[in-house]
Amino acid sequence: MKVLVIGPGGREHAIVRGLLADPYVHEVHAAPGNAGIAALVPTHQLNANDPEEVTALARKLDVDLVVVGPEAPLVAGVSDRLREAGFPVFGPSREAAALEGSKAFAKQVMAGAGVPTAMAKVASNIGEAAEALDTFGAPYVVKDDGLAAGKGVVVTNDREEALAHAQSCFEAGGEVVIEEFLDGPEVSLFVLSDGRTVVPLAPAQDFKRIHDEDEGPNTGGMGAYSPLSWAPEGLVDEVISRVAQPTIDEMAHRGTPFVGVLYCGLALTSRGLRVIEFNARFGDPETQAVLARLRTPLGGLLMAAAKGQLASVETLRWTPETAVAVVLAAANYPDTPRTNDRIRGIKKANALDGVHVLHAGTALDEEGKLVSAGGRVLAVVGLGEDLVEARERAYDGMALIQLEGGQYRQDIAAKAAWGKVELPQQNASRQAASRSAASSTAEETR
Numbered sequence: 188m189k190v191l192v193i194g195p196g197g198r199e200h201a202i203v204r205g206l207l208a209d210p211y212v213h214e215v216h217a218a219p220g221n222a223g224i225a226a227l228v229p230t231h232q233l234n235a236n237d238p239e240e241v242t243a244l245a246r247k248l249d250v251d252l253v254v255v256g257p258e259a260p261l262v263a264g265v266s267d268r269l270r271e272a273g274f275p276v277f278g279p280s281r282e283a284a285a286l287e288g289s290k291a292f293a294k295q296v297m298a299g300a301g302v303p304t305a306m307a308k309v310a311s312n313i314g315e316a317a318e319a320l321d322t323f324g325a326p327y328v329v330k331d332d333g334l335a336a337g338k339g340v341v342v343t344n345d346r347e348e349a350l351a352h353a354q355s356c357f358e359a360g361g362e363v364v365i366e367e368f369l370d371g372p373e374v375s376l377f378v379l380s381d382g383r384t385v386v387p388l389a390p391a392q393d394f395k396r397i398h399d400e401d402e403g404p405n406t407g408g409m410g411a412y413s414p415l416s417w418a419p420e421g422l423v424d425e426v427i428s429r430v431a432q433p434t435i436d437e438m439a440h441r442g443t444p445f446v447g448v449l450y451c452g453l454a455l456t457s458r459g460l461r462v463i464e465f466n467a468r469f470g471d472p473e474t475q476a477v478l479a480r481l482r483t484p485l486g487g488l489l490m491a492a493a494k495g496q497l498a499s500v501e502t503l504r505w506t507p508e509t510a511v512a513v514v515l516a517a518a519n520y521p522d523t524p525r526t527n528d529r530i531r532g533i534k535k536a537n538a539l540d541g542v543h544v545l546h547a548g549t550a551l552d553e554e555g556k557l558v559s560a561g562g563r564v565l566a567v568v569g570l571g572e573d574l575v576e577a578r579e580r581a582y583d584g585m586a587l588i589q590l591e592g593g594q595y596r597q598d599i600a601a602k603a604a605w606g607k608v609e610l611p612q613q614n615a616s617r618q619a620a621s622r623s624a625a626s627s628t629a630e631e632t633r
């Protein structure tokens with residue numbers, strides 16, 4: 188199988204790495220890729236958001252499958268054009284990608300499908316925004332309706348700050364969605380879909396804020412780990428039955444089937460499971476952690492989704508290890524990042540046991556030296572027997588890498604490693620109930 192991967196980031200590097208490990212994949216190309224991807228496979232420079240350019244490349248390379256990584260090409264209709272030209276595509280159509288592209292649309296679909304999510308109001312002027320803020324009360328949650336690379340959401344106790352964010356979205360010509368605040372830990376679950384059948388990957392947790400202890404502004408994601416040792420038993424089944432399958436069914440029913448990966452961003456609140464957001468693609472950096480553990484060949488899986496054949500895939504296989512991905516970001520990220528700084532030490536990090544480095548915003552300068560070229564520069568992935576070992580390895584790798592002004596969080600997966608993730612009461616009691624059920628079964632069979 189010959190595969191073309193569209194996108195420039197760490198997620199795409201993880202996908203390319205996964206594809207190369209699939210014995211049925213004999214050739215991988217990427218566009219535009221980054222310096223790390225270019226060291227593995229041929230890369231092609233193009234405007235990834237231009238459906239014609241991407242389709243022309245797929246034709247020229249005569250690929251069997253196109254995997255579209257980021258949201259922007261999906262929302263621009265790249266998958267639609269490729270499908271018209273006869274290519275199997277892993278990635279939803281423009282209309283189906285609106286599940287991510289418009290938060291207001293996602294809320295409509297969830298309402299239609301009976302999927303639990305935060306109560307929300309759409310506001311298109313400051314008066315409506317103020318009214319919605321007062322309806323839900325603090326903490327205030329204000330979301331830019333359109334795509335904002337994970338940075339369009341403000342969660343704050345400060346009403347003025349909430350209003351100011353809404354105002355800046357209105358000034359940019361957009362609308363906002365104002366929501367009730369969801370308490371409880373967050374979970375990212377990637378669910379593959381062929382339009383009808385769904386197959387979940389392993390759950391992960393992502394760290395959105397720039398600084399330790401979840402301080403500072405939201406970013407695209409500063410680290411992730413998988414699986415979740417603390418997750419309530421039955422969580423994945425519950426997400427499938429209450430969230431993913433009803434959403435996929437609703438999209439099919441609307442005549443816009445969703446083919447690709449439905450990223451379910453969830454909160455485990457005191458009132459139960461709630462969807463925070465949907466994305467129409469793999470999460471970044473969760474993918475770097477999740478795919479590091481997947482043993483089932485990735486190419487076959489993505490092809491089965493693209494061709495409507497997920498019902499016939501075998502149960503997914505995983506390494507029993509835990510994966511932790513820690514992101515190294517450039518100076519000044521998540522504001523306009525500084526670029527063109529030298530990056531050193533990746534080879535040394537890659538040489539450590541259980542460590543690999545995935546590039547994101549990297550490039551080669553005129554002298555062929557590796558430099559930063561984006562906000563999130565790379566991720567160091569550690570695999571270990573448990574979270575403690577996986578963290579240790581990821582951070583040992585990070586310690587070998589140098590980037591002037593580089594920033595990374597020290598506390599990725601720390602709470603989980605020390606058993607300190609707290610589930611709100613309802614989940615906690617359900618978890619205790621399922622534990623005692625499990626132990627009584629164990630006693631009975633003794």
Ligand code: AMP
Nearest residue numbers: 305328337340366367368369395463464
């Ligand atoms: P989103 O872009 O919708 O994923 O939001 C980015 C981040 O903002 C989420 O991962 C949460 O940490 C936070 N967030 C979004 N919506 C809510 C909510 N209703 N309650 C609490 N936190 C939220």
Ligand code: GLY
Nearest residue numbers: 407408470471472
């Ligand atoms: N890590 C969050 C995202 O991919 O949206």
